[in-house]
Amino acid sequence: MCGIVGAVGSRNIVPVLVEGLRRLEYRGYDSCGVAVHQGGELRRSRSTERVAELASLIEADGVAGVTGIAHTRWATHGAPVVSNAHPHFSHGPGADAAARPARIALVHNGIIENFEALREELKARGYLFTSQTDTEVIAHLVDSLYDGDLFEAVQQAVTRLQGAYAIAVFARDEPHRVVGAREGSPLVMGIGTGERAGEMFLASDAMALAGVTDQIVYLEEGDVVDLQIGKHWVVALDRASGRFRRVEREVRTVQAHTGAAELGPYRHYMQKEIFEQPRALADTLQGVEGFDADLFGSGAAAVLRRIDAVLILACGTSYYAGCTAKYWLEAIAGIPTQVEVASEYRYRESVPNPNSLVVTITQSGETADTLAALRHARSLGMPHTLTVCNVATSAMVRECELAYITRAGVEIGVASTKAFTTQLAGLFLLTLTLAKLRGRLDAQAEADHLRALRHLPVALQSVLALEPQVIAWAQAFASKENALFLGRGLHYPVALEGALKLKEISYIHAEAYPAGELKHGPLALVTSAMPVVTVAPNDALLEKLKSNLQEVRARGGELFVFADADTSIEPGEGLHVIRMPEHYGELSPILHTLPLQLLAYHTAVARGTDVDKPRNLAKSVTVE
Structure with missing residues (x-):
């Protein structure tokens, strides 16, 4: 949910940067900052308050410049303190580096999987780290490769990064240049027109540039962009050769304050949100360096050690996330788990356990049925509560003792996509935290799970590449009126969610x-x-x-199977197979969710339904 804004101009661009941050406030954040090139030096202002307070600080500090970058950040790698806020500086190597003028300024969205190894390498080369972030690693890495050409240094640097990122960076010695790069996190370029002709902009969302320019370039995976006054270059990484080549990207006219600014190249918000999931998962998992109770708030350790069962309360898609979590919690953490439909729970006689952890799952944090179920559970004498929620300021977060805030960003499509997969990520973190507290997670297992989580955004990108095959299936589904979905064990809730998506937006039973x-x-x-x-x-x-598949084939049924690569399920008459890129163990439900979302989406498109606003449904159900 972090936000980036950058600009190169011939006049003070700080007002553009600050206004861009204001437009990105909807993402949620707990620190923000601006850095500029001013008087031959790099200067910055950073705050753990709102953007309005940052603006006052900038004015008081006299920060102004023609080149700069800005950022809003969730506190992930480390506490929400100024030293962890972006932009980050690199002063070069050496024990006296902090006393020297900064050479590189950088902001970053996403998660760098190999930041520990890079950190150790850079420490050995004399770089000092003043934050707990993975972002500072990138700043020092760029500095270590810089030899007078920032564009070249960033190209070299990104080939060393593993994970998902969008970055904007500038150097003290090149006062009219900003370089950006993206992989797994969105980044757009804006081209100034009219009175802003010649000015160039970067942002993580085109809405940040509304009112500044309507000429937008949506950068693609692997792109590195060089912005200078009145000109720009884009190069793309050739995966086969490992080299960069010059490319042209389409300039789109995006009307300010319209939905087009958010939709970008996508046809519907749902499609956009499906493809935002690598970024959403990266943001949700950013800063997770171990499975410690502090992930869920201060005092969480004492609460989580006290409980001996879990009660999950949720509705709709969130309920299916809870059903998936039940498999994880019982198999990995060894803790009895019950999952209840929130709208039913308070209307039946139940047996309360005062040592249960009551977990609510909700995208908006305002779902009336789930709030009512939470209050009912508390009234029965169950005080220990935790929510997995996408809105930090919501009623659910305020009412629960503990929380894990997912960072899916704004979800406009009624049919939940990225909210669901980020909920699963939060619930998996809860599972591993409880397992660790209960002595069921050794150091090797913890390291293995961390590695899998850091690779997850990249794995999701590979799954999304299956879209053309799914579109072909959707053409066959468009004429149907009924469908069955099957799954076993951990993947049964995924089948439930797949069926729900299809009926929500295509109206197929x-x-x-x-x-x-x-x-x-x-x-x-x-x-x-x-x-x-x-x-x-x-x-x-x-x-x-x-064996179950053979039962279907023997009755003349037509099978559509999402199979892992090594399942030995071969396509044939009445048996269609799409192979997943890799098997992902306990996290497999997250990967298998994406093609089911794509199938529902493209089937609905083929049937001509209102994908983003399906009949009779609302995004946030705030009435019973």
């Missing part, structure tokens, strides 16, 4: 079942007119699942 239940009733529905979508990861239940 869809049901999901545990695959083993097929012969206990649903098999009666199977005909050639009933597509059967199956989630088939390479796990312990694979062979059982293959």
Whole structure:
């Protein structure tokens, strides 16, 4: 949910930077900052208050310049203190570096998976670290490669980075130049017109530039852009050769204050939000360096050590996230877990456990049924509460004892996509934290899980590359009126979520079942007119699942299988297979969710429905 703004001009661009930050405040943040080239030096102002307070600080400090960058940040790598706020400076190597003028200024969105190794390498070369962020690693890395050409230094630097990032950087010795790069996190370029002709801009969201320019370039994965007054260059990384080549990117006219500024190259908000998931997961996991109770708030350790069960309360898509978490919590953390539909929970007699951790899951934090269920659980004598929520200022966060704030950003499409996968990430962190507190997570397992989480945004990008194959399936689904979804074990809730997405936006009746239940009733529905979508990861239940698939084929049913690469499920007559790029163990449900979202989306598009605003549904249900 972090935000970037950058600019190169011939007049003071600080007002543009500050206004851009104001337009990005909806993302949520707890620190912000601006850096400029002023009087031959790099100067900055940073604050842990609101952008309005930052603006006052800038005025008091007399910060002004023709080249600069700005940032809003969630406190992830380290506490929300000024030393961790962006922009970050590099003063070069040496024990006396801090006393020398800064040489490089940089802001960053995303997560760098290999930052520990880079940090140790740079420390050995004499670089001093004054923050707990992975961003400072990038600033020092660029400095170490800088030899008078910032564009070249950034190109070299990004080839060393693993993970997802969008960066904007400038150097003391090149006062009219800003360089940007992106991989897995969005970054756009703006070209000044009219009275701002010649000025160039960068931002993480085109809305940050509304009112400044309507000429927008949506940078693509692997792009590095060089901005100078009146000109720019874009190069892209050739994955095969590892070299950069010059490319041209389309300049789009984006009307200020319109939805087009947010949609960018996408047809609908839902499609945009599906493709934002690598960035959303990276933001949600940013700064996670271990599975410690402090991830969930001060005092969390005492609460989490006290509980002996988990009760999850949620509605709709969030309920399916809770169902997935039940498998994780019981198998990994060894803690009994119950999942309740929030709208039903308070209307039945239940047996309260005062030592339960009551976990609510909600995108908006304002869902009336879930809030009511939370209050009911507390009234029964269950005081320990935690929410996984996307809105830090919501009622749910205020009412719960502990919280994990997901950083999916604004989700406009009614059918939840990135909110769901970031909820799963938050719940997985809770699982591993409880496992560690209960002595069920050794150091090696913790390191393995950290490595998998850091790679997750990159893995999601590979899954999204399957979109053309999913579109072909959607053409076949568009004429159907019913569908079955099957999954086993950990992937049964994923099948439930896939069926929900299809019926929410395409209006096709869809049901999901545990695959083993097929012969206990649903098999009666199977005909050639009933597509059967199956989630088939390479796990312990694979062979059982293959038997279920044979039951469908024997009745003339048509199967559409999302299979891991090594499942040995081969396509044939009545059996269509899309192979996932890799098997992802316990995190496999997150990866398998994306193609189901794409299938629902493209089927709805083919049927001509209102994808972002499906009939009878609302984004945030604040009434019972």
